[in-house]
Amino acid sequence: MGQGRGWEGAVLRLLRAKDFVFTVTDAEDVTPHYRRLRLDDGGMLAATGVHPTMWVRLWFDNAGRPHQRAYTLVDPDPAAGTLGLEFALHQGCASDWARTARPGDTIEATVQGTGFEHPDPAPSHVFAVGDPASLPAVNSLLGALGSAPATVWFEGALDGLPCHADPARHEVREVPRRDAGAHLAERVRAELPGLLGNTPDPYVWIACDAATTRTLSAYVRRELGVPRHRMHALGYWRAA
Ligand SMILES: Cc1cc2nc3c(=O)[nH]c(=O)nc-3n(C[C@H](O)[C@H](O)[C@H](O)COP(=O)(O)OP(=O)(O)OC[C@H]3O[C@@H](n4cnc5c(N)ncnc54)[C@H](O)[C@@H]3O)c2cc1C
Numbered sequence: 001m002g003q004g005r006g007w008e009g010a011v012l013r014l015l016r017a018k019d020f021v022f023t024v025t026d027a028e029d030v031t032p033h034y035r036r037l038r039l040d041d042g043g044m045l046a047a048t049g050v051h052p053t054m055w056v057r058l059w060f061d062n063a064g065r066p067h068q069r070a071y072t073l074v075d076p077d078p079a080a081g082t083l084g085l086e087f088a089l090h091q092g093c094a095s096d097w098a099r100t101a102r103p104g105d106t107i108e109a110t111v112q113g114t115g116f117e118h119p120d121p122a123p124s125h126v127f128a129v130g131d132p133a134s135l136p137a138v139n140s141l142l143g144a145l146g147s148a149p150a151t152v153w154f155e156g157a158l159d160g161l162p163c164h165a166d167p168a169r170h171e172v173r174e175v176p177r178r179d180a181g182a183h184l185a186e187r188v189r190a191e192l193p194g195l196l197g198n199t200p201d202p203y204v205w206i207a208c209d210a211a212t213t214r215t216l217s218a219y220v221r222r223e224l225g226v227p228r229h230r231m232h233a234l235g236y237w238r239a240a
Helices: 006-014 044-048 093-100 132-144 179-197 210-223
Strands: 018-031 034-040 055-062 065-072 074-077 082-088 106-111 125-130 150-155 170-175 202-206 231-233
Touching: 006 065, 018 044, 018 082, 034 093, 044 106, 055 093, 065 082, 065 093, 065 132, 074 132, 082 093, 082 132, 125 132, 125 179, 132 150, 150 179, 170 179, 179 210, 202 210, 210 231
Parallel strands: 125 150, 125 202, 150 170, 202 231
Antiparallel strands: 018 034, 018 106, 034 082, 055 065, 055 106, 074 082
């Protein structure tokens, strides 16, 4: 395993990445644009353990060349050796693979770069910014942060998507994707400062397209003065 992947594979091997083969056991179209797979983990979870928002690098085939993309684990079960993956479908190799994936299909996975630090002290309020690609991670985050209330700005329509927010304590604000994410950034700039003012121990988590994530992360850190250890920001995809 790990042969012939060019420099990306070589670098990951030097970083002591671990390779596993997942096997699809079940596939379900949740909506026409969102597909869920269940997979056997090839022994991964027993070897790596599990943490909130955990993700893996999956190796897709792009006309014979390796194409690596990150996906979040859904309901990983180390005892059973199973996990789910949820794909927000669009144009692209990873999406194309997911569209036709069926029981028996396999995909290689590398574990490198994923991690999670529980904010300490526990957040009195969570502020999350996400979209369909980061919905599995938002679900995992909200599950991991226990009883904290949350405000989630979700770029796109939740319609039919598996959002695990608990309406009793999580408020999800849907924001249409407009102007390459600029509309989302405007909404967060307009609404976050007032909410932050009443929050003693905030935790801010941002995962949308790379440029919008950068903009919002800089805004939250520099203009709102949220310390680095009270926030996490990672671009989940690159807009063309
Ligand atoms: C830590 C991490 C975890 C992630 N977890 C998930 C996950 O659980 N589920 C999931 O669906 N995605 C997830 N993503 C995002 C996923 O890795 C990217 O969307 C990836 O680019 C998809 O690869 P692709 O081969 O399908 O398309 P690419 O070849 O990367 O891109 C092809 C075209 O599609 C566009 N595009 C790419 N992604 C999106 C998108 N999300 N929405 C709209 N247009 C897009 C690009 O701009 C480009 O024009 C995660 C990303 C990170 C960094």
